[in-house]
Amino acid sequence: MRKQDFLEALDDALHEREFSKVERKDIVEDYQAIIEEAIERGEEETEFIQKLGSVKEIVRQLKRSQQRPKSSREKWIAVSPFMALIVFFLLGFGWDLWHPAWLSFLGIPITAIALETKGKERLLALSPLVITVTFILIGTFSGLWDPFWSLYVLVFAFGLAASKAPWLRHTSVIPVISVAGYIGLFYLYPQLSWWVTMLVFLPVLPLVFFSGVIQVHYGGLPATWLDFFKTKTFWVSLLLLVTTSAVYAVLVWVSGMYHPTWLVFLAIPVGVLLYGRLVRKEDIPLVAFMPFIALLVFFLVGHFLDGYAYSWLAFLAIPIVAILTNQD
Amino acid sequence: MNPQFKKGVLELCLLHVLEAKPLTTYDVLALLSERLDINENTVYPLLRRLESETLITHEKQYGEMGAPRKVYLLTEKGQQEKTKLKEEWTEFMSRINDVLGG
Known part of the structure; x- marks a missing residue:
């Protein structure tokens, strides 16, 4: 059997045994890499594939290794929706704190991410949710929505800190300094115009843009910088950045509303993800779009329909989509 | 050798080889x-x-070209698990040797 036939048979067998799309892609890609490396080391293709054993046996072994008792972390994840509901009703009925008690529901994706991911990946995935909780708690109890909305910029710091390239990791300090600078200027020089204080974020946007493109396109670093500029991802992202900045400037000029106009910038990560899914045919799961969609719905419905009381429900779409698509 | 013997110590062996150096899937x-x-x-x-x-x-x-290759390495948790398994294995072997020797 040749490599391509083997990989197709493997994919079919995995599909038959109900492995998820993500698992199938990962396993088939692993076996492709194994066979390619074996050939590179001088092994004969068909002989090596024969040595790997029958596709059915491979899949049977994989299925068996999956069937293990639920680990304690899986139990905690399963129990988290019920705990969130208890906290929500206790704070709501007990102290009439329905808001911000709804934040307990963010504990569901937070628990899943905290227990299912690790290291820097965990920090990065947790950061938007933890920042949302912090921002809403500060805003609710002290009314300081501004300047503390700037905490969202720290998501970029976590993104940069999670980068594989050391030089990119070092730059994670820039968004932190920008946020500290913005909050500092807000209190020390309240007479300064908003546009002037916003200048502290100027270095963040290009930095995030370049690191984002590098991460999405290469998963690491390009071989040469020339390769980087040759990629379509670079030009698509640049177009998105320029377009959204222009749309933002026009909308602010016309409406005078900085909030929720800033949401147009969500088009950058969503656009890059869409480009990956539709054009580059990458296996980007639907759930990857959900945090952005949820944030958009939350602020739009909350702001324009005065519906913050129920727009938070949009965040529940994240675990719901993850469960329904089985790609969490 | 009895396949069950091998399966029992496979985890320890795998952690051990990865402790020595990171390896690709093919290498492992x-x-x-x-x-x-x-x-x-x-x-x-x-x-x-x-x-x-x-x-x-x-x-x-x-x-x-081709599929990306995974290079596996041991985590800190894996390092601790390997040490624990090695101790258990040494203890087990010593008891077996006692039984067989005696």
Whole structure:
């Protein structure tokens, strides 16, 4: 059997045994890499594939290794929706704190991410949710929505800190300094115009843009910088950045509303993800779009329909989509 | 050798070889199947299980063509697990030797 036939048979067998799309892609890609490396080391293709054993046996072994008792972390994840509901009703009925008690529901994706991911990946995935909780708690109890909305910029710091390239990791300090600078200027020089204080974020946007493109396109670093500029991802992202900045400037000029106009910038990560899914045919799961969609719905419905009381429900779409698509 | 013996110590062996140096999936499969005379079918699922238990992790190596290669390495948790398994194995072997020797 040749490599391509083997990989197709493997994919079919995995599909038959109900492995998820993500698992199938990962396993088939692993076996492709194994066979390619074996050939590179001088092994004969068909002989090596024969040595790997029958596709059915491979899949049977994989299925068996999956069937293990639920680990304690899986139990905690399963129990988290019920705990969130208890906290929500206790704070709501007990102290009439329905808001911000709804934040307990963010504990569901937070628990899943905290227990299912690790290291820097965990920090990065947790950061938007933890920042949302912090921002809403500060805003609710002290009314300081501004300047503390700037905490969202720290998501970029976590993104940069999670980068594989050391030089990119070092730059994670820039968004932190920008946020500290913005909050500092807000209190020390309240007479300064908003546009002037916003200048502290100027270095963040290009930095995030370049690191984002590098991460999405290469998963690491390009071989040469020339390769980087040759990629379509670079030009698509640049177009998105320029377009959204222009749309933002026009909308602010016309409406005078900085909030929720800033949401147009969500088009950058969503656009890059869409480009990956539709054009580059990458296996980007639907759930990857959900945090952005949820944030958009939350602020739009909350702001324009005065519906913050129920727009938070949009965040529940994240675990719901993850469960329904089985790609969490 | 009895296959059940091999399966019992496969996890320890895998953690041990990764402690020495990071290896690609092919390297792990080739090394263990050759030294333990065990089928590759058994090693690959174990790699996936140990990774899901965060005992090992991987980094992807992108070449100019073909599928990206995973290079596996031991995590801190994996290091602790390996030490624990090694101690248990040494203790077990010593008891077996006692029984067989006596």
